[in-house]
Amino acid sequence: MPEPSATFPGAQTGRAETAWQDGLIAQLDAIGPTLGRRLLRTPPASAEVISAERFHDIEYLRLAINRCGESLFGRMIGESEPEANWRPAVAASRFTRHYLGSMTVSALVALAHGVGLDMSAERCLKLVEQGLPRRQLVGESDEGVVTCRERPPSWAVQGASMATLTDLRGYVWRQLYAAHLAPLFAATTALTGAAPKVLWSNAAESVAYTADTAAVGLPPDAAAPIVAECEALLHATKLPGVAGPNPLTGLIGWTRIDAADFPRGIQLRRHCCLTYQLPAREGLLCFNCPFLPLDERIAVAREMQGAGATRGGPAVRRSIEIGKTKLRKHR
Structure with a gap:
């Protein structure tokens, strides 16, 4: 480098x-x-x-x-x-x-x-x-x-x-x-x-x-x-x-995509942060979560990072449903 x-x-x-x-x-x-x-x-x-x-x-x-x-x-x-x-x-x-x-x-x-x-x-x-x-x-x-x-x-x-x-x-x-x-x-x-x-x-x-x-x-x-x-x-x-x-190495990477709003690509964690399990975030997955497919990660990132970001947009709602499905499997 x-x-x-x-x-x-x-x-x-x-x-x-x-x-x-x-x-x-x-x-x-x-x-x-x-x-x-x-x-x-x-x-x-x-x-x-x-x-x-x-x-x-x-x-x-x-x-x-x-x-x-x-x-x-x-x-x-x-x-x-x-x-x-x-x-x-x-x-x-x-x-x-x-x-x-x-x-x-x-x-x-x-x-x-x-x-x-x-x-x-x-x-x-x-x-x-x-x-x-x-x-x-x-x-x-x-x-x-x-x-x-x-x-x-x-x-x-x-x-x-x-x-x-x-x-x-x-x-x-x-x-x-x-x-x-x-x-x-x-x-x-x-x-x-x-x-x-x-x-x-x-x-x-x-x-x-x-x-x-x-x-x-x-x-x-x-x-x-x-x-x-x-x-x-x-x-x-x-x-x-x-x-x-180095304990930081290899834990996060980027998926390259052809999009001006992601000049370095979109992040992907190797390990989920697990905070979707908290009641105040129930089911909510992050844009770099390994549980989300690429198209959903892009959509969530754009929705959460755009002007007037909200937890109520369609991409975020879909991520919450995916997270809740995982929660039901663990319970």
Whole structure:
């Protein structure tokens, strides 16, 4: 795989004036408003600000997973349905999908701009709203933020500098995965019985989502370095500090189709996330679900990602029926 260019298109070759926090948020917003809202400088009044280190405490993690299982799409199942109607392992899958997104996209987009963020648990502040840990606060200092001489940063950073892009990638990957997500996944599996392959599939899906959203939301030359960082991560042989082969490899792929709205093809997970089993999502399958045939995946993706996306469109309704059929077979 060819290496991306050392400098992000449009990056300043002299002294960058924009603070990296503002530059990163602006870049996320340029990719798409749903990404721009994942990283905030000021927490909304409705959110709890929680240090990510707390999620490594087994009792707090139990509470967080239960809350996520009860509060999907803003509907608390506890109001009408007992907790016994859903399995903790399935709620754990949904929890990790929400938890991963803001960190993954922030780390990879910043890396494409020559800024290495420390996403270890001690550095991250998660925002929990309606039980969902979807967003996070951006750090106000440059502590833990690094750059590299091979890829000059697009934004102003006062931090240590590494020699090569390989060094910078290794730092970012180690802090995000070895120092944060790998121990969180291990604790989640021990607590709920969630299969590691499902949790790591959720992590790979988050990387894939970053690449696909950038490819659709940005001009090709601006998207290319972000896509390249995502591909480099998914195809790396190992992740620094994580035992064994890269646990992200081979868990998500793309089916190539001739459609302008899918420039990279349409995603396909190897393992279903299983969240169609939750009462608040009963039967609802994702657009990249291996249980859906290709034409249905395309239709669901277009319906869910288009303007005025709704769960009530015909493609989504068909996916729900397929999911409910699978549920009936398991009961």
